[in-house]
Amino acid sequence: MSRVLRIELRRSVALGAVLTLLLAGAALLYAAPQRWSAGWMALAMTQREYLVLLWPLALAAGAWQARREHRANVAELFASTARPPFQRAMPVLGALGLAAACGYLAVVASGVAGIFDTASYLPAASLAVVAVGALALVAAAWLGIAVGRLLPSPFTAPAAAVAGMGLLLTVPALFRDREWLTMLFSPMHGMGQYTDYQTVDGRVSAAQGIWLAALAVAGGLLVAAGNRRARLAALLPLALGAGLGLVVIPWGADFPRNPVDPVARELVCAQGTPRVCVSRVHETLLPEVVPLAQRALTTLAKLPDAPTSAQEDLTTYFGDPTPPPAPDVVPIPVHFGHGGHLATDDDILRRILDGVVGLNYACRDGHDVPVIRAAVSWLTDREPVAETEEPAEYNPRAVTLWQELRRLPGAQAAARVAAVRKASMACGNTDGLLDGGPR
Structure with missing residues (x-):
C-alpha cells in the first residue's frame, strides 16, 4: 500500500497542492506577523482564521484531481479491477489528504520559525487548534474530489473555490446570534485574538474535530460511491457528526465567548x-x-x-x-512588537503614568483629561502636549495647571498630584484638585 501511495503522490496534484497551500498560507502569515507574534496560541488561531482562503484552495485541489482522472479516461479501467470501490479510492484519498494536512502543517512551521526564540508558553490547547485546522483541509480535499467526480468540468475547481469561500463567509449569517453553532460548522469563525491570553475551549475543538471528521468521511464515501444508494449513505456520517458535535459543544449561556487561558x-x-x-x-x-x-x-x-x-x-x-x-x-501595558521585542513608543512612560495617575476607563463618568495630563507632566517635568482629535481647550488648560504646579513647593505639588490619583482610582471628582480648589 505504501508503494501505491508513493506512486499516487507523484502522479496526482498532491505535491502541487502542498506547494500552493504553503505559499498562500505563509504569504498571509507574514503579511501581518504582529497578529501572531505573541506565541503558539496566537499563531494557531491566526492560521485557523486564514482557512477562509486555504479551505477553498484545498477544495479546488480535490476537484482538479478528479478532473485529471476524468481527462485520463481511467474510470472504466479502475472499475474493472477486482477490488472494492473504497479500496480503489484509498490511494487518491490518502495522497491528497496527506498533502492537505502537510500543507497546513508546513504553513504553521513557517510561523514557528518566527516565534521559536520568543514564545516560551506552549499550551496543549494550541495543538488541538492546529490539529482541527489540518483536519479541515483534509475534509475539504476529499469533498473536492467527490464534487469533481460528480461534476467533471473544467469550471468545477474554480467554482468550488468560490463556493467554498462563500460558504465560510455566510455561515455566521445563517446562524446569526447562535455563535456556538457557527463555531461548530465553521473552522475559521471565532479565531480572531483580542488579547494574548485568549484561547479556544477544549470542548469546542473536540466538537469541531468530530464534525470535520464526519465531513471527511462523507467526502470519502462519495468518492467511492458507485450508485445513488451509496451516495445517499454518505449523508449518514454527516448526521451523526452534527448530532454528536451538538452534544459535545457547549451552547447557550454555557458557551465561552473569547475564553481566557488562566495559565497564560x-x-x-x-x-x-x-x-x-x-x-x-x-x-x-x-x-x-x-x-x-x-x-x-x-x-x-x-x-x-x-x-x-x-x-x-x-x-x-x-x-x-x-x-x-x-x-x-x-x-x-505589555505587547509583542517586531522581532519578538517589547512593543514600545516614545511616549510609553507617559502612557504608563497616565494609567497610574488617573486614566481609569472603568469610571462611568470618564476622567478629567487636562487634570491628569498636567499631573503627569509635573511628574516627568515635560510640558503637556496636545493629542490629535481632542477638544481644543484640553491642552491649554493642562498647560495652565502644570505651570501652577511648578510654582508650588515640591511637597505641596506632590500632595495635589497624589490627591488626583486617589480620586481617580475611586472614580471621584478631580476638578480643582491641582489648583487648590475643593478636595
Missing part, C-alpha cells in the same frame, strides 16, 4: 527588587519590562505613598471583569 495570564516575576511581573505568555519580555518599570517607579517616587512594584496590565475587555491592581502596583 499567571504572573511571572523577575528576581530582586523592585518586584516586576508579567504574564506567563509574555515571560520572554520580562528583561525588557524591568528597566521600563524601574523608570516609572523612580518617576512616581516623588509622590507620598508611591507605588513600590509593577506588573503587566492584565485588563481584558470581555468575560469576567479583571480586578484592578493594588494602589502600590504600577500597571504596565
Whole structure:
C-alpha cells in the first residue's frame, strides 16, 4: 500500500497542492506577523482564521484531481479491477489528504520559525487548534474530489473555490446570534485574538474535530460511491457528526465567548527588587519590562505613598471583569512588537503614568483629561502636549495647571498630584484638585 501511495503522490496534484497551500498560507502569515507574534496560541488561531482562503484552495485541489482522472479516461479501467470501490479510492484519498494536512502543517512551521526564540508558553490547547485546522483541509480535499467526480468540468475547481469561500463567509449569517453553532460548522469563525491570553475551549475543538471528521468521511464515501444508494449513505456520517458535535459543544449561556487561558495570564516575576511581573505568555519580555518599570517607579517616587512594584496590565475587555491592581502596583501595558521585542513608543512612560495617575476607563463618568495630563507632566517635568482629535481647550488648560504646579513647593505639588490619583482610582471628582480648589 505504501508503494501505491508513493506512486499516487507523484502522479496526482498532491505535491502541487502542498506547494500552493504553503505559499498562500505563509504569504498571509507574514503579511501581518504582529497578529501572531505573541506565541503558539496566537499563531494557531491566526492560521485557523486564514482557512477562509486555504479551505477553498484545498477544495479546488480535490476537484482538479478528479478532473485529471476524468481527462485520463481511467474510470472504466479502475472499475474493472477486482477490488472494492473504497479500496480503489484509498490511494487518491490518502495522497491528497496527506498533502492537505502537510500543507497546513508546513504553513504553521513557517510561523514557528518566527516565534521559536520568543514564545516560551506552549499550551496543549494550541495543538488541538492546529490539529482541527489540518483536519479541515483534509475534509475539504476529499469533498473536492467527490464534487469533481460528480461534476467533471473544467469550471468545477474554480467554482468550488468560490463556493467554498462563500460558504465560510455566510455561515455566521445563517446562524446569526447562535455563535456556538457557527463555531461548530465553521473552522475559521471565532479565531480572531483580542488579547494574548485568549484561547479556544477544549470542548469546542473536540466538537469541531468530530464534525470535520464526519465531513471527511462523507467526502470519502462519495468518492467511492458507485450508485445513488451509496451516495445517499454518505449523508449518514454527516448526521451523526452534527448530532454528536451538538452534544459535545457547549451552547447557550454555557458557551465561552473569547475564553481566557488562566495559565497564560499567571504572573511571572523577575528576581530582586523592585518586584516586576508579567504574564506567563509574555515571560520572554520580562528583561525588557524591568528597566521600563524601574523608570516609572523612580518617576512616581516623588509622590507620598508611591507605588513600590509593577506588573503587566492584565485588563481584558470581555468575560469576567479583571480586578484592578493594588494602589502600590504600577500597571504596565505589555505587547509583542517586531522581532519578538517589547512593543514600545516614545511616549510609553507617559502612557504608563497616565494609567497610574488617573486614566481609569472603568469610571462611568470618564476622567478629567487636562487634570491628569498636567499631573503627569509635573511628574516627568515635560510640558503637556496636545493629542490629535481632542477638544481644543484640553491642552491649554493642562498647560495652565502644570505651570501652577511648578510654582508650588515640591511637597505641596506632590500632595495635589497624589490627591488626583486617589480620586481617580475611586472614580471621584478631580476638578480643582491641582489648583487648590475643593478636595
